[in-house]
Amino acid sequence: xxxxxxxxxxxxxxxxxxxxxxxxxxxxxxxxxxxxxxxxxxxxxxxxxxxxxxxxxxxxxxxxxxxxxxxxxxxxxxxxxxxxxxxxxxxxxxxxxxxxxxxxxxxxxxxxxxxxxxxxxxxxxxxxxxxxxxxxxxxxxxxxxxxxxxxxxxxxxxxxxxxxxxxxxxxxxxxxxxxxxxxxxxxxxxxxxxxxxxxxxxxxxxxxxxxxxxxxxxxxxxxxxxxxxxxxxxxxxxxxxxxxxxxxxxxxxxxxxxxxxxxxxxxxxxxxxxxxxxxxxxxxxxxxxxxxxxxxxxxxxxxxxxxxxxxxxxxxxxxxxxxxxxxxxxxxxxxxxxxxxxxxxxxxxxxxxxxxxxxxxxxxxxxxx
Amino acid sequence: xxxxxxxxxxxxxxxxxxxxxxxxxxxxxxxxxxxxxxxxxxxxxxxxxxxxxxxxxxxxxxxxxxxxxxxxxxxxxxxxxxxxxxxxxxxxxxxxxxxxxxxxxxxxxxxxxxxxxxxxxxxxxxxxxxxxxxxxxxxxxxxxxxxxxxxxxxxxxxxxxxxxxxxxxxxxxxxxxxxxxxxxxxxxxxxxxxxxxxxxxxxxxxxxxxxxxxxxxxxxxxxxxxxxxxxxxxxxxxxxxxxxxxxxxxxxxxxxxxxxxxxxxxxxxxxxxxxxxxxxxxxxx
Numbered sequence: 239x240x241x242x243x244x245x246x247x248x249x250x251x252x253x254x255x256x257x258x259x260x261x262x263x264x265x266x267x268x269x270x271x272x273x274x275x276x277x278x279x280x281x282x283x284x285x286x287x288x289x290x291x292x293x294x295x296x297x298x299x300x301x302x303x304x305x306x307x308x309x310x311x312x313x314x315x316x317x318x319x320x321x322x323x324x325x326x327x328x329x330x331x332x333x334x335x336x337x338x339x340x341x342x343x344x345x346x347x348x349x350x351x352x353x354x355x356x357x358x359x360x361x362x363x364x365x366x367x368x369x370x371x372x373x374x375x376x377x378x379x380x381x382x383x384x385x386x387x388x389x390x391x392x393x394x395x396x397x398x399x400x401x402x403x404x405x406x407x408x409x410x411x412x413x414x415x416x417x418x419x420x421x422x423x424x425x426x427x428x429x430x431x432x433x434x435x436x437x438x439x440x441x442x443x444x445x446x447x448x449x450x451x452x453x454x455x456x457x458x459x460x461x462x463x464x465x466x467x468x469x470x471x472x473x474x475x476x477x478x479x480x481x482x483x484x485x486x487x488x489x490x491x492x493x494x495x496x497x498x499x500x501x502x503x504x505x506x507x508x509x510x511x512x513x514x515x516x517x518x519x520x521x522x523x524x525x526x527x528x529x530x531x532x533x534x535x536x537x538x539x540x541x542x543x544x545x546x547x548x549x550x551x552x553x554x555x556x557x558x559x560x561x562x563x564x565x566x567x568x569x570x571x572x573x574x575x576x577x578x579x580x581x582x583x584x585x586x587x588x589x590x591x592x593x594x595x596x597x598x599x600x601x602x603x604x605x606x607x
Numbered sequence: 608x609x610x611x612x613x614x615x616x617x618x619x620x621x622x623x624x625x626x627x628x629x630x631x632x633x634x635x636x637x638x639x640x641x642x643x644x645x646x647x648x649x650x651x652x653x654x655x656x657x658x659x660x661x662x663x664x665x666x667x668x669x670x671x672x673x674x675x676x677x678x679x680x681x682x683x684x685x686x687x688x689x690x691x692x693x694x695x696x697x698x699x700x701x702x703x704x705x706x707x708x709x710x711x712x713x714x715x716x717x718x719x720x721x722x723x724x725x726x727x728x729x730x731x732x733x734x735x736x737x738x739x740x741x742x743x744x745x746x747x748x749x750x751x752x753x754x755x756x757x758x759x760x761x762x763x764x765x766x767x768x769x770x771x772x773x774x775x776x777x778x779x780x781x782x783x784x785x786x787x788x789x790x791x792x793x794x795x796x797x798x799x800x801x802x803x804x805x806x807x808x809x810x811x812x813x814x815x816x817x818x819x820x821x822x823x824x825x826x827x828x829x830x831x832x833x834x835x836x837x838x839x840x841x842x843x844x845x846x847x848x849x850x851x852x853x854x855x856x857x858x859x860x861x862x863x864x865x866x867x868x869x870x871x872x873x874x875x876x877x878x879x880x881x882x883x884x885x886x887x888x889x890x891x892x
Contacts, residue, residue, distance in 0.1 A: 305767075305771050306770075306771075307767050307770070307771070326770075327767070327770040327771050328770045328771070328772075328773050328774055328775060329773075330771075331773065332771055333771070333772075334767075334768070334771040336764050336767070336768060338761050338764045339761075339764075340761070340764040340765060340767075340768040342765060342768075342769075342782075342783050342787070343760065343787055344783070344786035344787050353769070353772055353774070353782075354772035354773055356782075357772060357773045357774045357775075357778050358773055398768075401768075401772070402771075402772075405772065405773065411771075
């Protein structure tokens with residue numbers, strides 16, 4: 239048992255009480271479209287892994303294959319070391335929360351939560367006691383008698399979470415459970431899910447296309463593209479050390495700038511010589527023309543009457559502003575600045591642009607074009 | 608707002624009179640029994656004592672009950688399966704279900720009897736053959752009633768949620784699907800029963816020796832119009848009673864049910880994404 243820090247609760251006792259999950263060389267196609275292309279993933283007991291990717295990348299198919307809701311063309315699904323590939327969904331003992339509101343309309347919240355135990359023929363009083371505990375866990379103990387149509391979207395998803403957990407499943411599978419909710423409720427419920435997952439120590443797969451959600455909630459993030467994992471790593475590593483150009487561009491935002499290799503692992507960009515991370519273009523010979531990907535926070539845009547760049551757009555984001563400046567030649571570069579600095583950079587103002595830190599990713603010009 | 612209310616009351620009043628005036632006239636006609644100014648239940652008491660009434664009612668109930676059971680047994684699993692596994696087949700099923708509307712009853716009888724020719728004689732000469740025909744005749748209405756009920760709920764998500772929680776198909780059907788489809792199923796049952804109870808043309812052709820209630824009623828008409836009208840009034844009241852009972856049973860507190868309004872069944876609130884937006888899958892569920 240370990241202790242971790244959390245925003246809502248200063249200290250949460252982290253339990254590890256679940257089974258691990260392993261997907262091995264999973265292949266699934268829909269006609270000519272390959273949804274899972276030799277997809278493999280290993281999730282440790284008690285870990286929360288977010289599968290992140292654009293629409294159609296195969297993340298939901300992977301989750302549904304784990305749940306038994308999707309047949310695999312080949313490959314295996316192992317839960318706690320047991321091969322469950324051929325087991326039907328109702329015999330896998332997994333809990334799942336869906337993107338769509340999935341509460342049974344003919345049952346109140348308590349009966350919905352208790353459903354999993356009811357089908358297992360658990361005694362009525364024990365069933366209701368357990369269901370009330372779970373409703374209490376998700377903060378809805380006062381709404382046990384309400385029917386789904388009497389609950390808000392956020393409340394319905396909380397009940398769905400309680401229902402998924404009620405029968406003590408081996409894994410918790412979350413299929414974009416927050417996508418139908420408004421931004422504020424989404425952030426609240428996201429924190430709740432993480433708190434509950436840590437308290438219960440249940441192994442969890444969280445599928446989302448929202449990178450903020452994935453980065454904030456998970457132990458590791460798996461970035462998917464065309465049925466394959468591009469990178470599986472901690473949120474900070476995925477953000478700061480992307481393994482591929484796709485990951486660099488999909489997670490967070492980047493500007494693409496022209497540069498030139500000046501040595502092994504060093505690149506000249508915007509007049510500065512900075513380190514280049516390992517990756518495509520890293521091994522290029524000095525003098526090679528490259529494109530580099532840079533995060534907004536690595537770019538400094540400062541007002542300067544003699545500056546070479548011109549501020550093209552300024553977007554107010556609350557505490558920060560996003561400033562886009564056009565460099566000579568038309569290349570645009572974006573930076574995130576404190577809102578107080580943004581007022582000094584109205585659209586059309588001249589500015590200096592420089593690098594604050596190392597570049598994120600280097601691409602050979604051929605690869606870039 | 609005020610104009611809206613006035614328009615609503617006027618419309619409902621006109622509609623009400625349209626229904627009530629013939630009903631009132633029928634009731635008065637049957638109660639007068641030919642003696643102006645003197646009301647009595649003679650026509651009703653004579654109606655009950657008419658020869659052949661009991662057997663015709665029994666035949667009608669057998670036919671309508673059989674048609675209802677067969678309709679539900681055939682359509683509910685078929686529509687659920689089509690929604691879950693064969694969504695692309697749904698337009699074909701819908702088109703097929705409409706075919707009986709475009710084919711005259713006599714043509715259906717001739718065609719279907721030809722197909723049923725190989726069946727055992729105990730089926731050919733029994734009310735069951737009529738029940739089989741009424742399943743086809745009622746298809747445009749019964750299919751839509753159940754289909755509307757299925758469309759009104761997010762079937763795929765409910766099924767998948769139930770399956771991941773450990774429910775077998777039977778548990779899922781009786782504890783989740785049936786309660787949420789109750790209104791649609793009851794509407795289909797009612798429409799089939801109502802159609803079967805009132806149908807004359809096919810019944811007179813297929814079962815001339817075992818008359819159903821409408822066929823028997825036509826025979827009575829030639830001797831005593833008062834009795835016929837009295838029986839029609841009773842039949843109408845029974846039919847309305849059925850409609851009322853289904854409305855009461857189907858008016859539970861549920862999201863995404865189906866409502867019956869003047870025989871038209873329609874979907875209410877959409878709980879979430881419609882099933883047609885989802886791709887078919889070959890699941891282990």
